[in-house]
Amino acid sequence: MATPVLVLFTQDLRLHDHPALTTALRSAGPVVPLFVLDPVLLRRAARNRLAYLAEALADLRAGLRDLGGDLVLRRGDTVTETLGLAQEIGACTVHLGAGVSRFAERRLAGLRAAGPAVHVHPGVTVVPAGGITPAGGDHYKVFTPYWRAWEKARWREVLPVPERMELPDGIAPGDLPTSDDLVRGGVGSLAPERRVGGWTRARERLRNWIDQGLADYGDRHDDLSGAATSHLSADLRFGCLSALEVARATRDLPGGDEYVRQLAWRDFHYQVTAAFPDINVRDYRPRDRPWRRDPDALAAWKEGRTGVPIVDAGMRQLLREGFMHNRTRMITASFLTRTLMVHWREGGAHFDAHLVDGDVANDFGNWQWVAGTGNDTRPGRGFNPTRQARRFDPEGTYVRRYVAELAGLPGARVHTPWLEEDGEGAEGYPPPIADPGRG
Template sequence: MDTVIVLFTRDLRVHDHPALATACAQARHVVPLFVLDPAVPAGPRTPFLLDCLADLREHLRARAGDLVVRHGDTVTETMKLAGEVSAEAVHTSADVSALARRREDRLAAGRIPLRRFPGLTVVPPGALLPSGGGDHYRVFTPYWRAWSQYPRRAVLDPPERVPIPAGIEAGRLPGREPYTGMRGGEKAARARAERWLRLSLDEYAEGRDDLAGDRTSRLSPYLRFGCLSPLELVTKAAGAFVRQLCWRDFHHQVTFAFPEIDRRDYRPREVNWRDDQDAVQAWKEGMTGMPIVDAGMRQLAAEGWMHNRARLITATYLVKYLRVDWRIGARHFWELLLDGDVANNYGNWQWVAGTGNDTRPNRAFNPLRQARRFDPEGEYVRRHVPELAGLPADRVHEPGRQAGYPSPLHPSDPPGGRRL
């Protein structure tokens, strides 16, 4: 084959990249492409994304290639470039969301063959089917058992050379504002993963729920943009951490089978959601009067990231205590999270709301009990809610304890909910 376009989307790396590796092995010329598409706005993720793209470009240039950057509709721009370079195929990493699937279908309907490759998950969505029938696993534990035994493909080395044809206008990457958040890109991702696996993996199972200790990997934004191969990560990791990466695959295979996950109940339930704009606003601002909830929501607003345990508590509070529709909360998380991705965000929100894959849809975490258990010294709350910084550990979690801080919004315990 003479020329192949590799269309990058959220697979922004050169290590273990099947679409790129195959193009480099089979074609004389390879054109790596990224399209900045207004239909896929990155919002507050933009500086991180631009870091990822600059870093990818550097890795490709070090291999005699480049990253061609275009602006506009992904399919139109890809087809236009394919015409210019006389491409014989387009390679891309197969994705699961409705938007990505529509994009792939439109590309596949074009003149040039589209080849979809694995790489966004450890096990490709749809590769594992439950023995009792159905097109995907609905329950995590049997999926985890099957996933653990699935034969894995080999982790691929980065290509030595990415032979881009001469004379292509590479295109400029937009400049970005000075930025103090997490640095994007494969280099930063690999350094963080290497350090974390070496120093912290062994304590993960014990420390992952420690809100103040912040002892999880914080690799999620890198996995979100594909700066790290989840397969490579799994082969280097062990124990409870691998199980969490399996949750990521689990939600991806659910989304693959149910692409409306961001809009429709996966398991429809009769719930009378309350239309309460004030409550939603207070929740978003971290002013509900429930300290652990407010701490989580303020961490999200300040950092674009929130600890998993706090995500569970804040989401539960919205849907089970304030009785607000999960779509409203999920949309807010989606807009602010650096790691916001369709499968994980909406899959987890539906799990919490009891409309998703939880086998116990009525469970509801009690925020006070959760706070005392996972933030026993009150350090997490004091860090994110300065009004409460002066309170001792035994009082900091109790609602309505400080002048200038609101009384709790929620009327009662969740009706019929089991408190944990």
């Protein structure tokens, strides 16, 4: 019998357009798909992401079994468990997708140091990190020139779902983790209205987005009350959808050019993180800002009780859904870092503890962009929350959806409850903890 080949699944929990799996299946031997539940990652992950992960793994196993194969699950150190399974089945080759985090860097180094042939494949982005570079540099530091190069880059073809595969006899697949099992060791709270994970649901969401939302994206993506964005970020973060397939499916459709630009922003942060993997702990561009320690203000911000309605609506959406509209992410981040002068690491850690779509590259890359320590060419840029609210939630619908205390205030009055007389619809809502017109 030909030698088995291992495929280590990481941020690519799908069957469509899976370069590592497709390449492995071209070998003569049977293919063994593996996912390792590594406690280093699990114990610091958001409960919302862990619940999504459990659902995505169950969906992936079901899909692999439909093809005649299976998903092997192991618990422990990723390198140790991968090498142990390789030795058990006599595999000399490991295929996996590329990553950009410190963990991915150490994982790859550990696998390569142990001796098997390790093949790294694209898949987490449209254009691989490092696939395009500026003259004289290892990565682009500013988005606009990156975008110009990204548009001209040659994209690989989308790969089909495998037709058939078979797991060798004698391998114990391992038990699927339940959501309860995984979330027990996570951080943050479990959002009651979060989206359910898995590649089949992700593909259904993609089809619905293309059919019902994409055409209006250019005009409505900042419309807070309309929630007119794709809501595919978690599916992309876990690789339940291929970013390349999404880009190819949308770029030539009405609204597609604006939407694909957002996928380029995602790629941009990945290539920055590949070059600067400390992006979640250290300033990309040090500014020597006089950050304040203010536990009370930070707690009010986290709980959505700052007294600034658009900020509180965003923070409550995060707790309710494990998601926040991108415009509100910028508003809330700016309020914390620019108005309250609290360090971006505090805000980034809170987002990371609750976002289903949170990852190192995009979560912290965007936090540093807003804080002025990252890749924004205008580091003094701020977001005045009252002005932003009036522009992107002119009727106050978004705020009333999430801030129940203000549900009785009509129209744009909901954005300035501090101007209301006593008994006029803002009872129980706190006064602003900082100037709501700053930013």
